[in-house]
Amino acid sequence: MKSIWALIQLEFRMEMRRKYALGGAFLYVLSTVFIIYASLQNFKELPWNALFWIVALFIAVNAVAKSFASEQDGTQLFLYQMASGVEVILAKMIYNTLLIFVLFTLALLAFMLFLAIPVMHYGLFMTAIVLGSFGLGIVLTFISSIANKTDSSAVFTAVLGFPVLLPILLSLIKLTQASFMLEAESVGNDIVILLAIDTILVGLILILFPLVWKD
């Protein structure tokens, strides 16, 4: 537990040391939303939903793709000696989930600032954002660890990640769509499915990551 906390702090400190990465993500959100604002004056819920998740997906991929790439061989070796694989991946998953959640919230604020927001049930929408950042965080963290074994890790994070993320994204899109409706739809099934996918993936990743990590 203690080492996981230390690893999360390490991640955070690394992030702070490279402020340009985080700043880049913030600017990415703002410029995308501004382009949408400039090109579309008034639009309906469905395009809003589509654009929100496209922006969200790309922010998440950009933020997490460097998760393993930034570590030099020396850091890897040091971590390998100091902590177990399970601890490393848990710390990275928790950190990336939090990072993606912050970025998603920021994207939501930017959407609110520039574009009229059609959300009726904020509780449901925030549930979708929390579940989404959790799902995207764990999958992208693991996929980026796989992609890091290739020469072009950024490309492979997107290529390998997109089909694996699709079941999660489809359920998320349904959730946010339901949050636009005046009358609340029953979305219990979708939430259960999302939680099921996330749980199964976390379990598998904890088993599989040590195999990816040892080199």
Next chain:
Amino acid sequence: MIKNWWKYLAVVLILYCIVVGIMRPLNPGILQVTPISFQSGTTQELIIGTYNTNFEPQQSIDAFIKINDAYGIQNTKLEVLAPNELKATFDIPAKLPNILKRQGYSLILSADKVGSFARPNAVTIVQKDLDLDGAMAAWPSNDFGNFKRPEKLNFPFRAILYESLRNLFYHVPMWFGMTFLLMGSLGYAVRYLMTNKSSFDTISKSMIQIAVLYGILGCATGSIWARGTWGTWWTFQEIKLTVSAVTLLLYFAYFLLRSAIDDEAKRARISAVYNIISFVAAIFLLFVLPRMVESSLHPGNGGNPGFGGEDLDNTLRTVFYPAVIGWTLLGFWLAQLTYRTELLKDYFLEKYD
């Protein structure tokens, strides 16, 4: 036990599927009725075009317009125009025992030596004025509804599908075969991770190759089928097409990942790990998400992508299940051949390199 018995079984089952699946005819059915709509209280001559029938001029044939379970109108005259065309004359009473002004009714044909067959919503009868009680009093409650099933064990006649029904023995087994091959590949990926034997990795990869081939063939056969029945080669409105395309993407990414890593042991380990993760995603894509949507064009629509009941009757089952087993076994055979080709390639590379 004969060596390689399952390969002989695969050949026999696939030959059975091809021969019986093509040769066994469809049951007779009604293709079209003209005129399709008329008023009550008239005498109507209906030209009935049928399929897979061989009517003879002296054959005794009865035609009925089914109003509901208790009432039907029988023909007054019937003439055989051609082996697949009839002219039936009906006296339609002015008042029908039905509270709807305009409704489609089924047409039922019953012929000796053939059995009976029907077309739902074949004709629409418009009533001028409604009088349910008067109609009920005037109509004799006839012994309607005592029909024999078609005598031969033929495939069912289904409107829209017609002869393309036989694609069931090719399209659906492809997806079964793909799923079983993916499971096999998953098993060998896990075994590789436990033992680090490089042959398990090659087997796992060969199975995915054949699984992807089956997936592509499943999409192709489905696409041809969709063109004939839905009127389009491909539609993203239909969830099953979307998820199968994404599943294929998942495994294309697998091959891309393999090609990007040079070190053999590392490639085997990483791709085995990705295989396990993508199998979980594939299960959710193929088996969970289609059950979450309300509508689907595939049979058993409305939340359940499986089929049964009306869509798969016993005569179809006699060919469908053997076809599933046969094509699956053939898939594993093909995977074995791919694996052996791979071994030979390695052998010759080592020998002459």
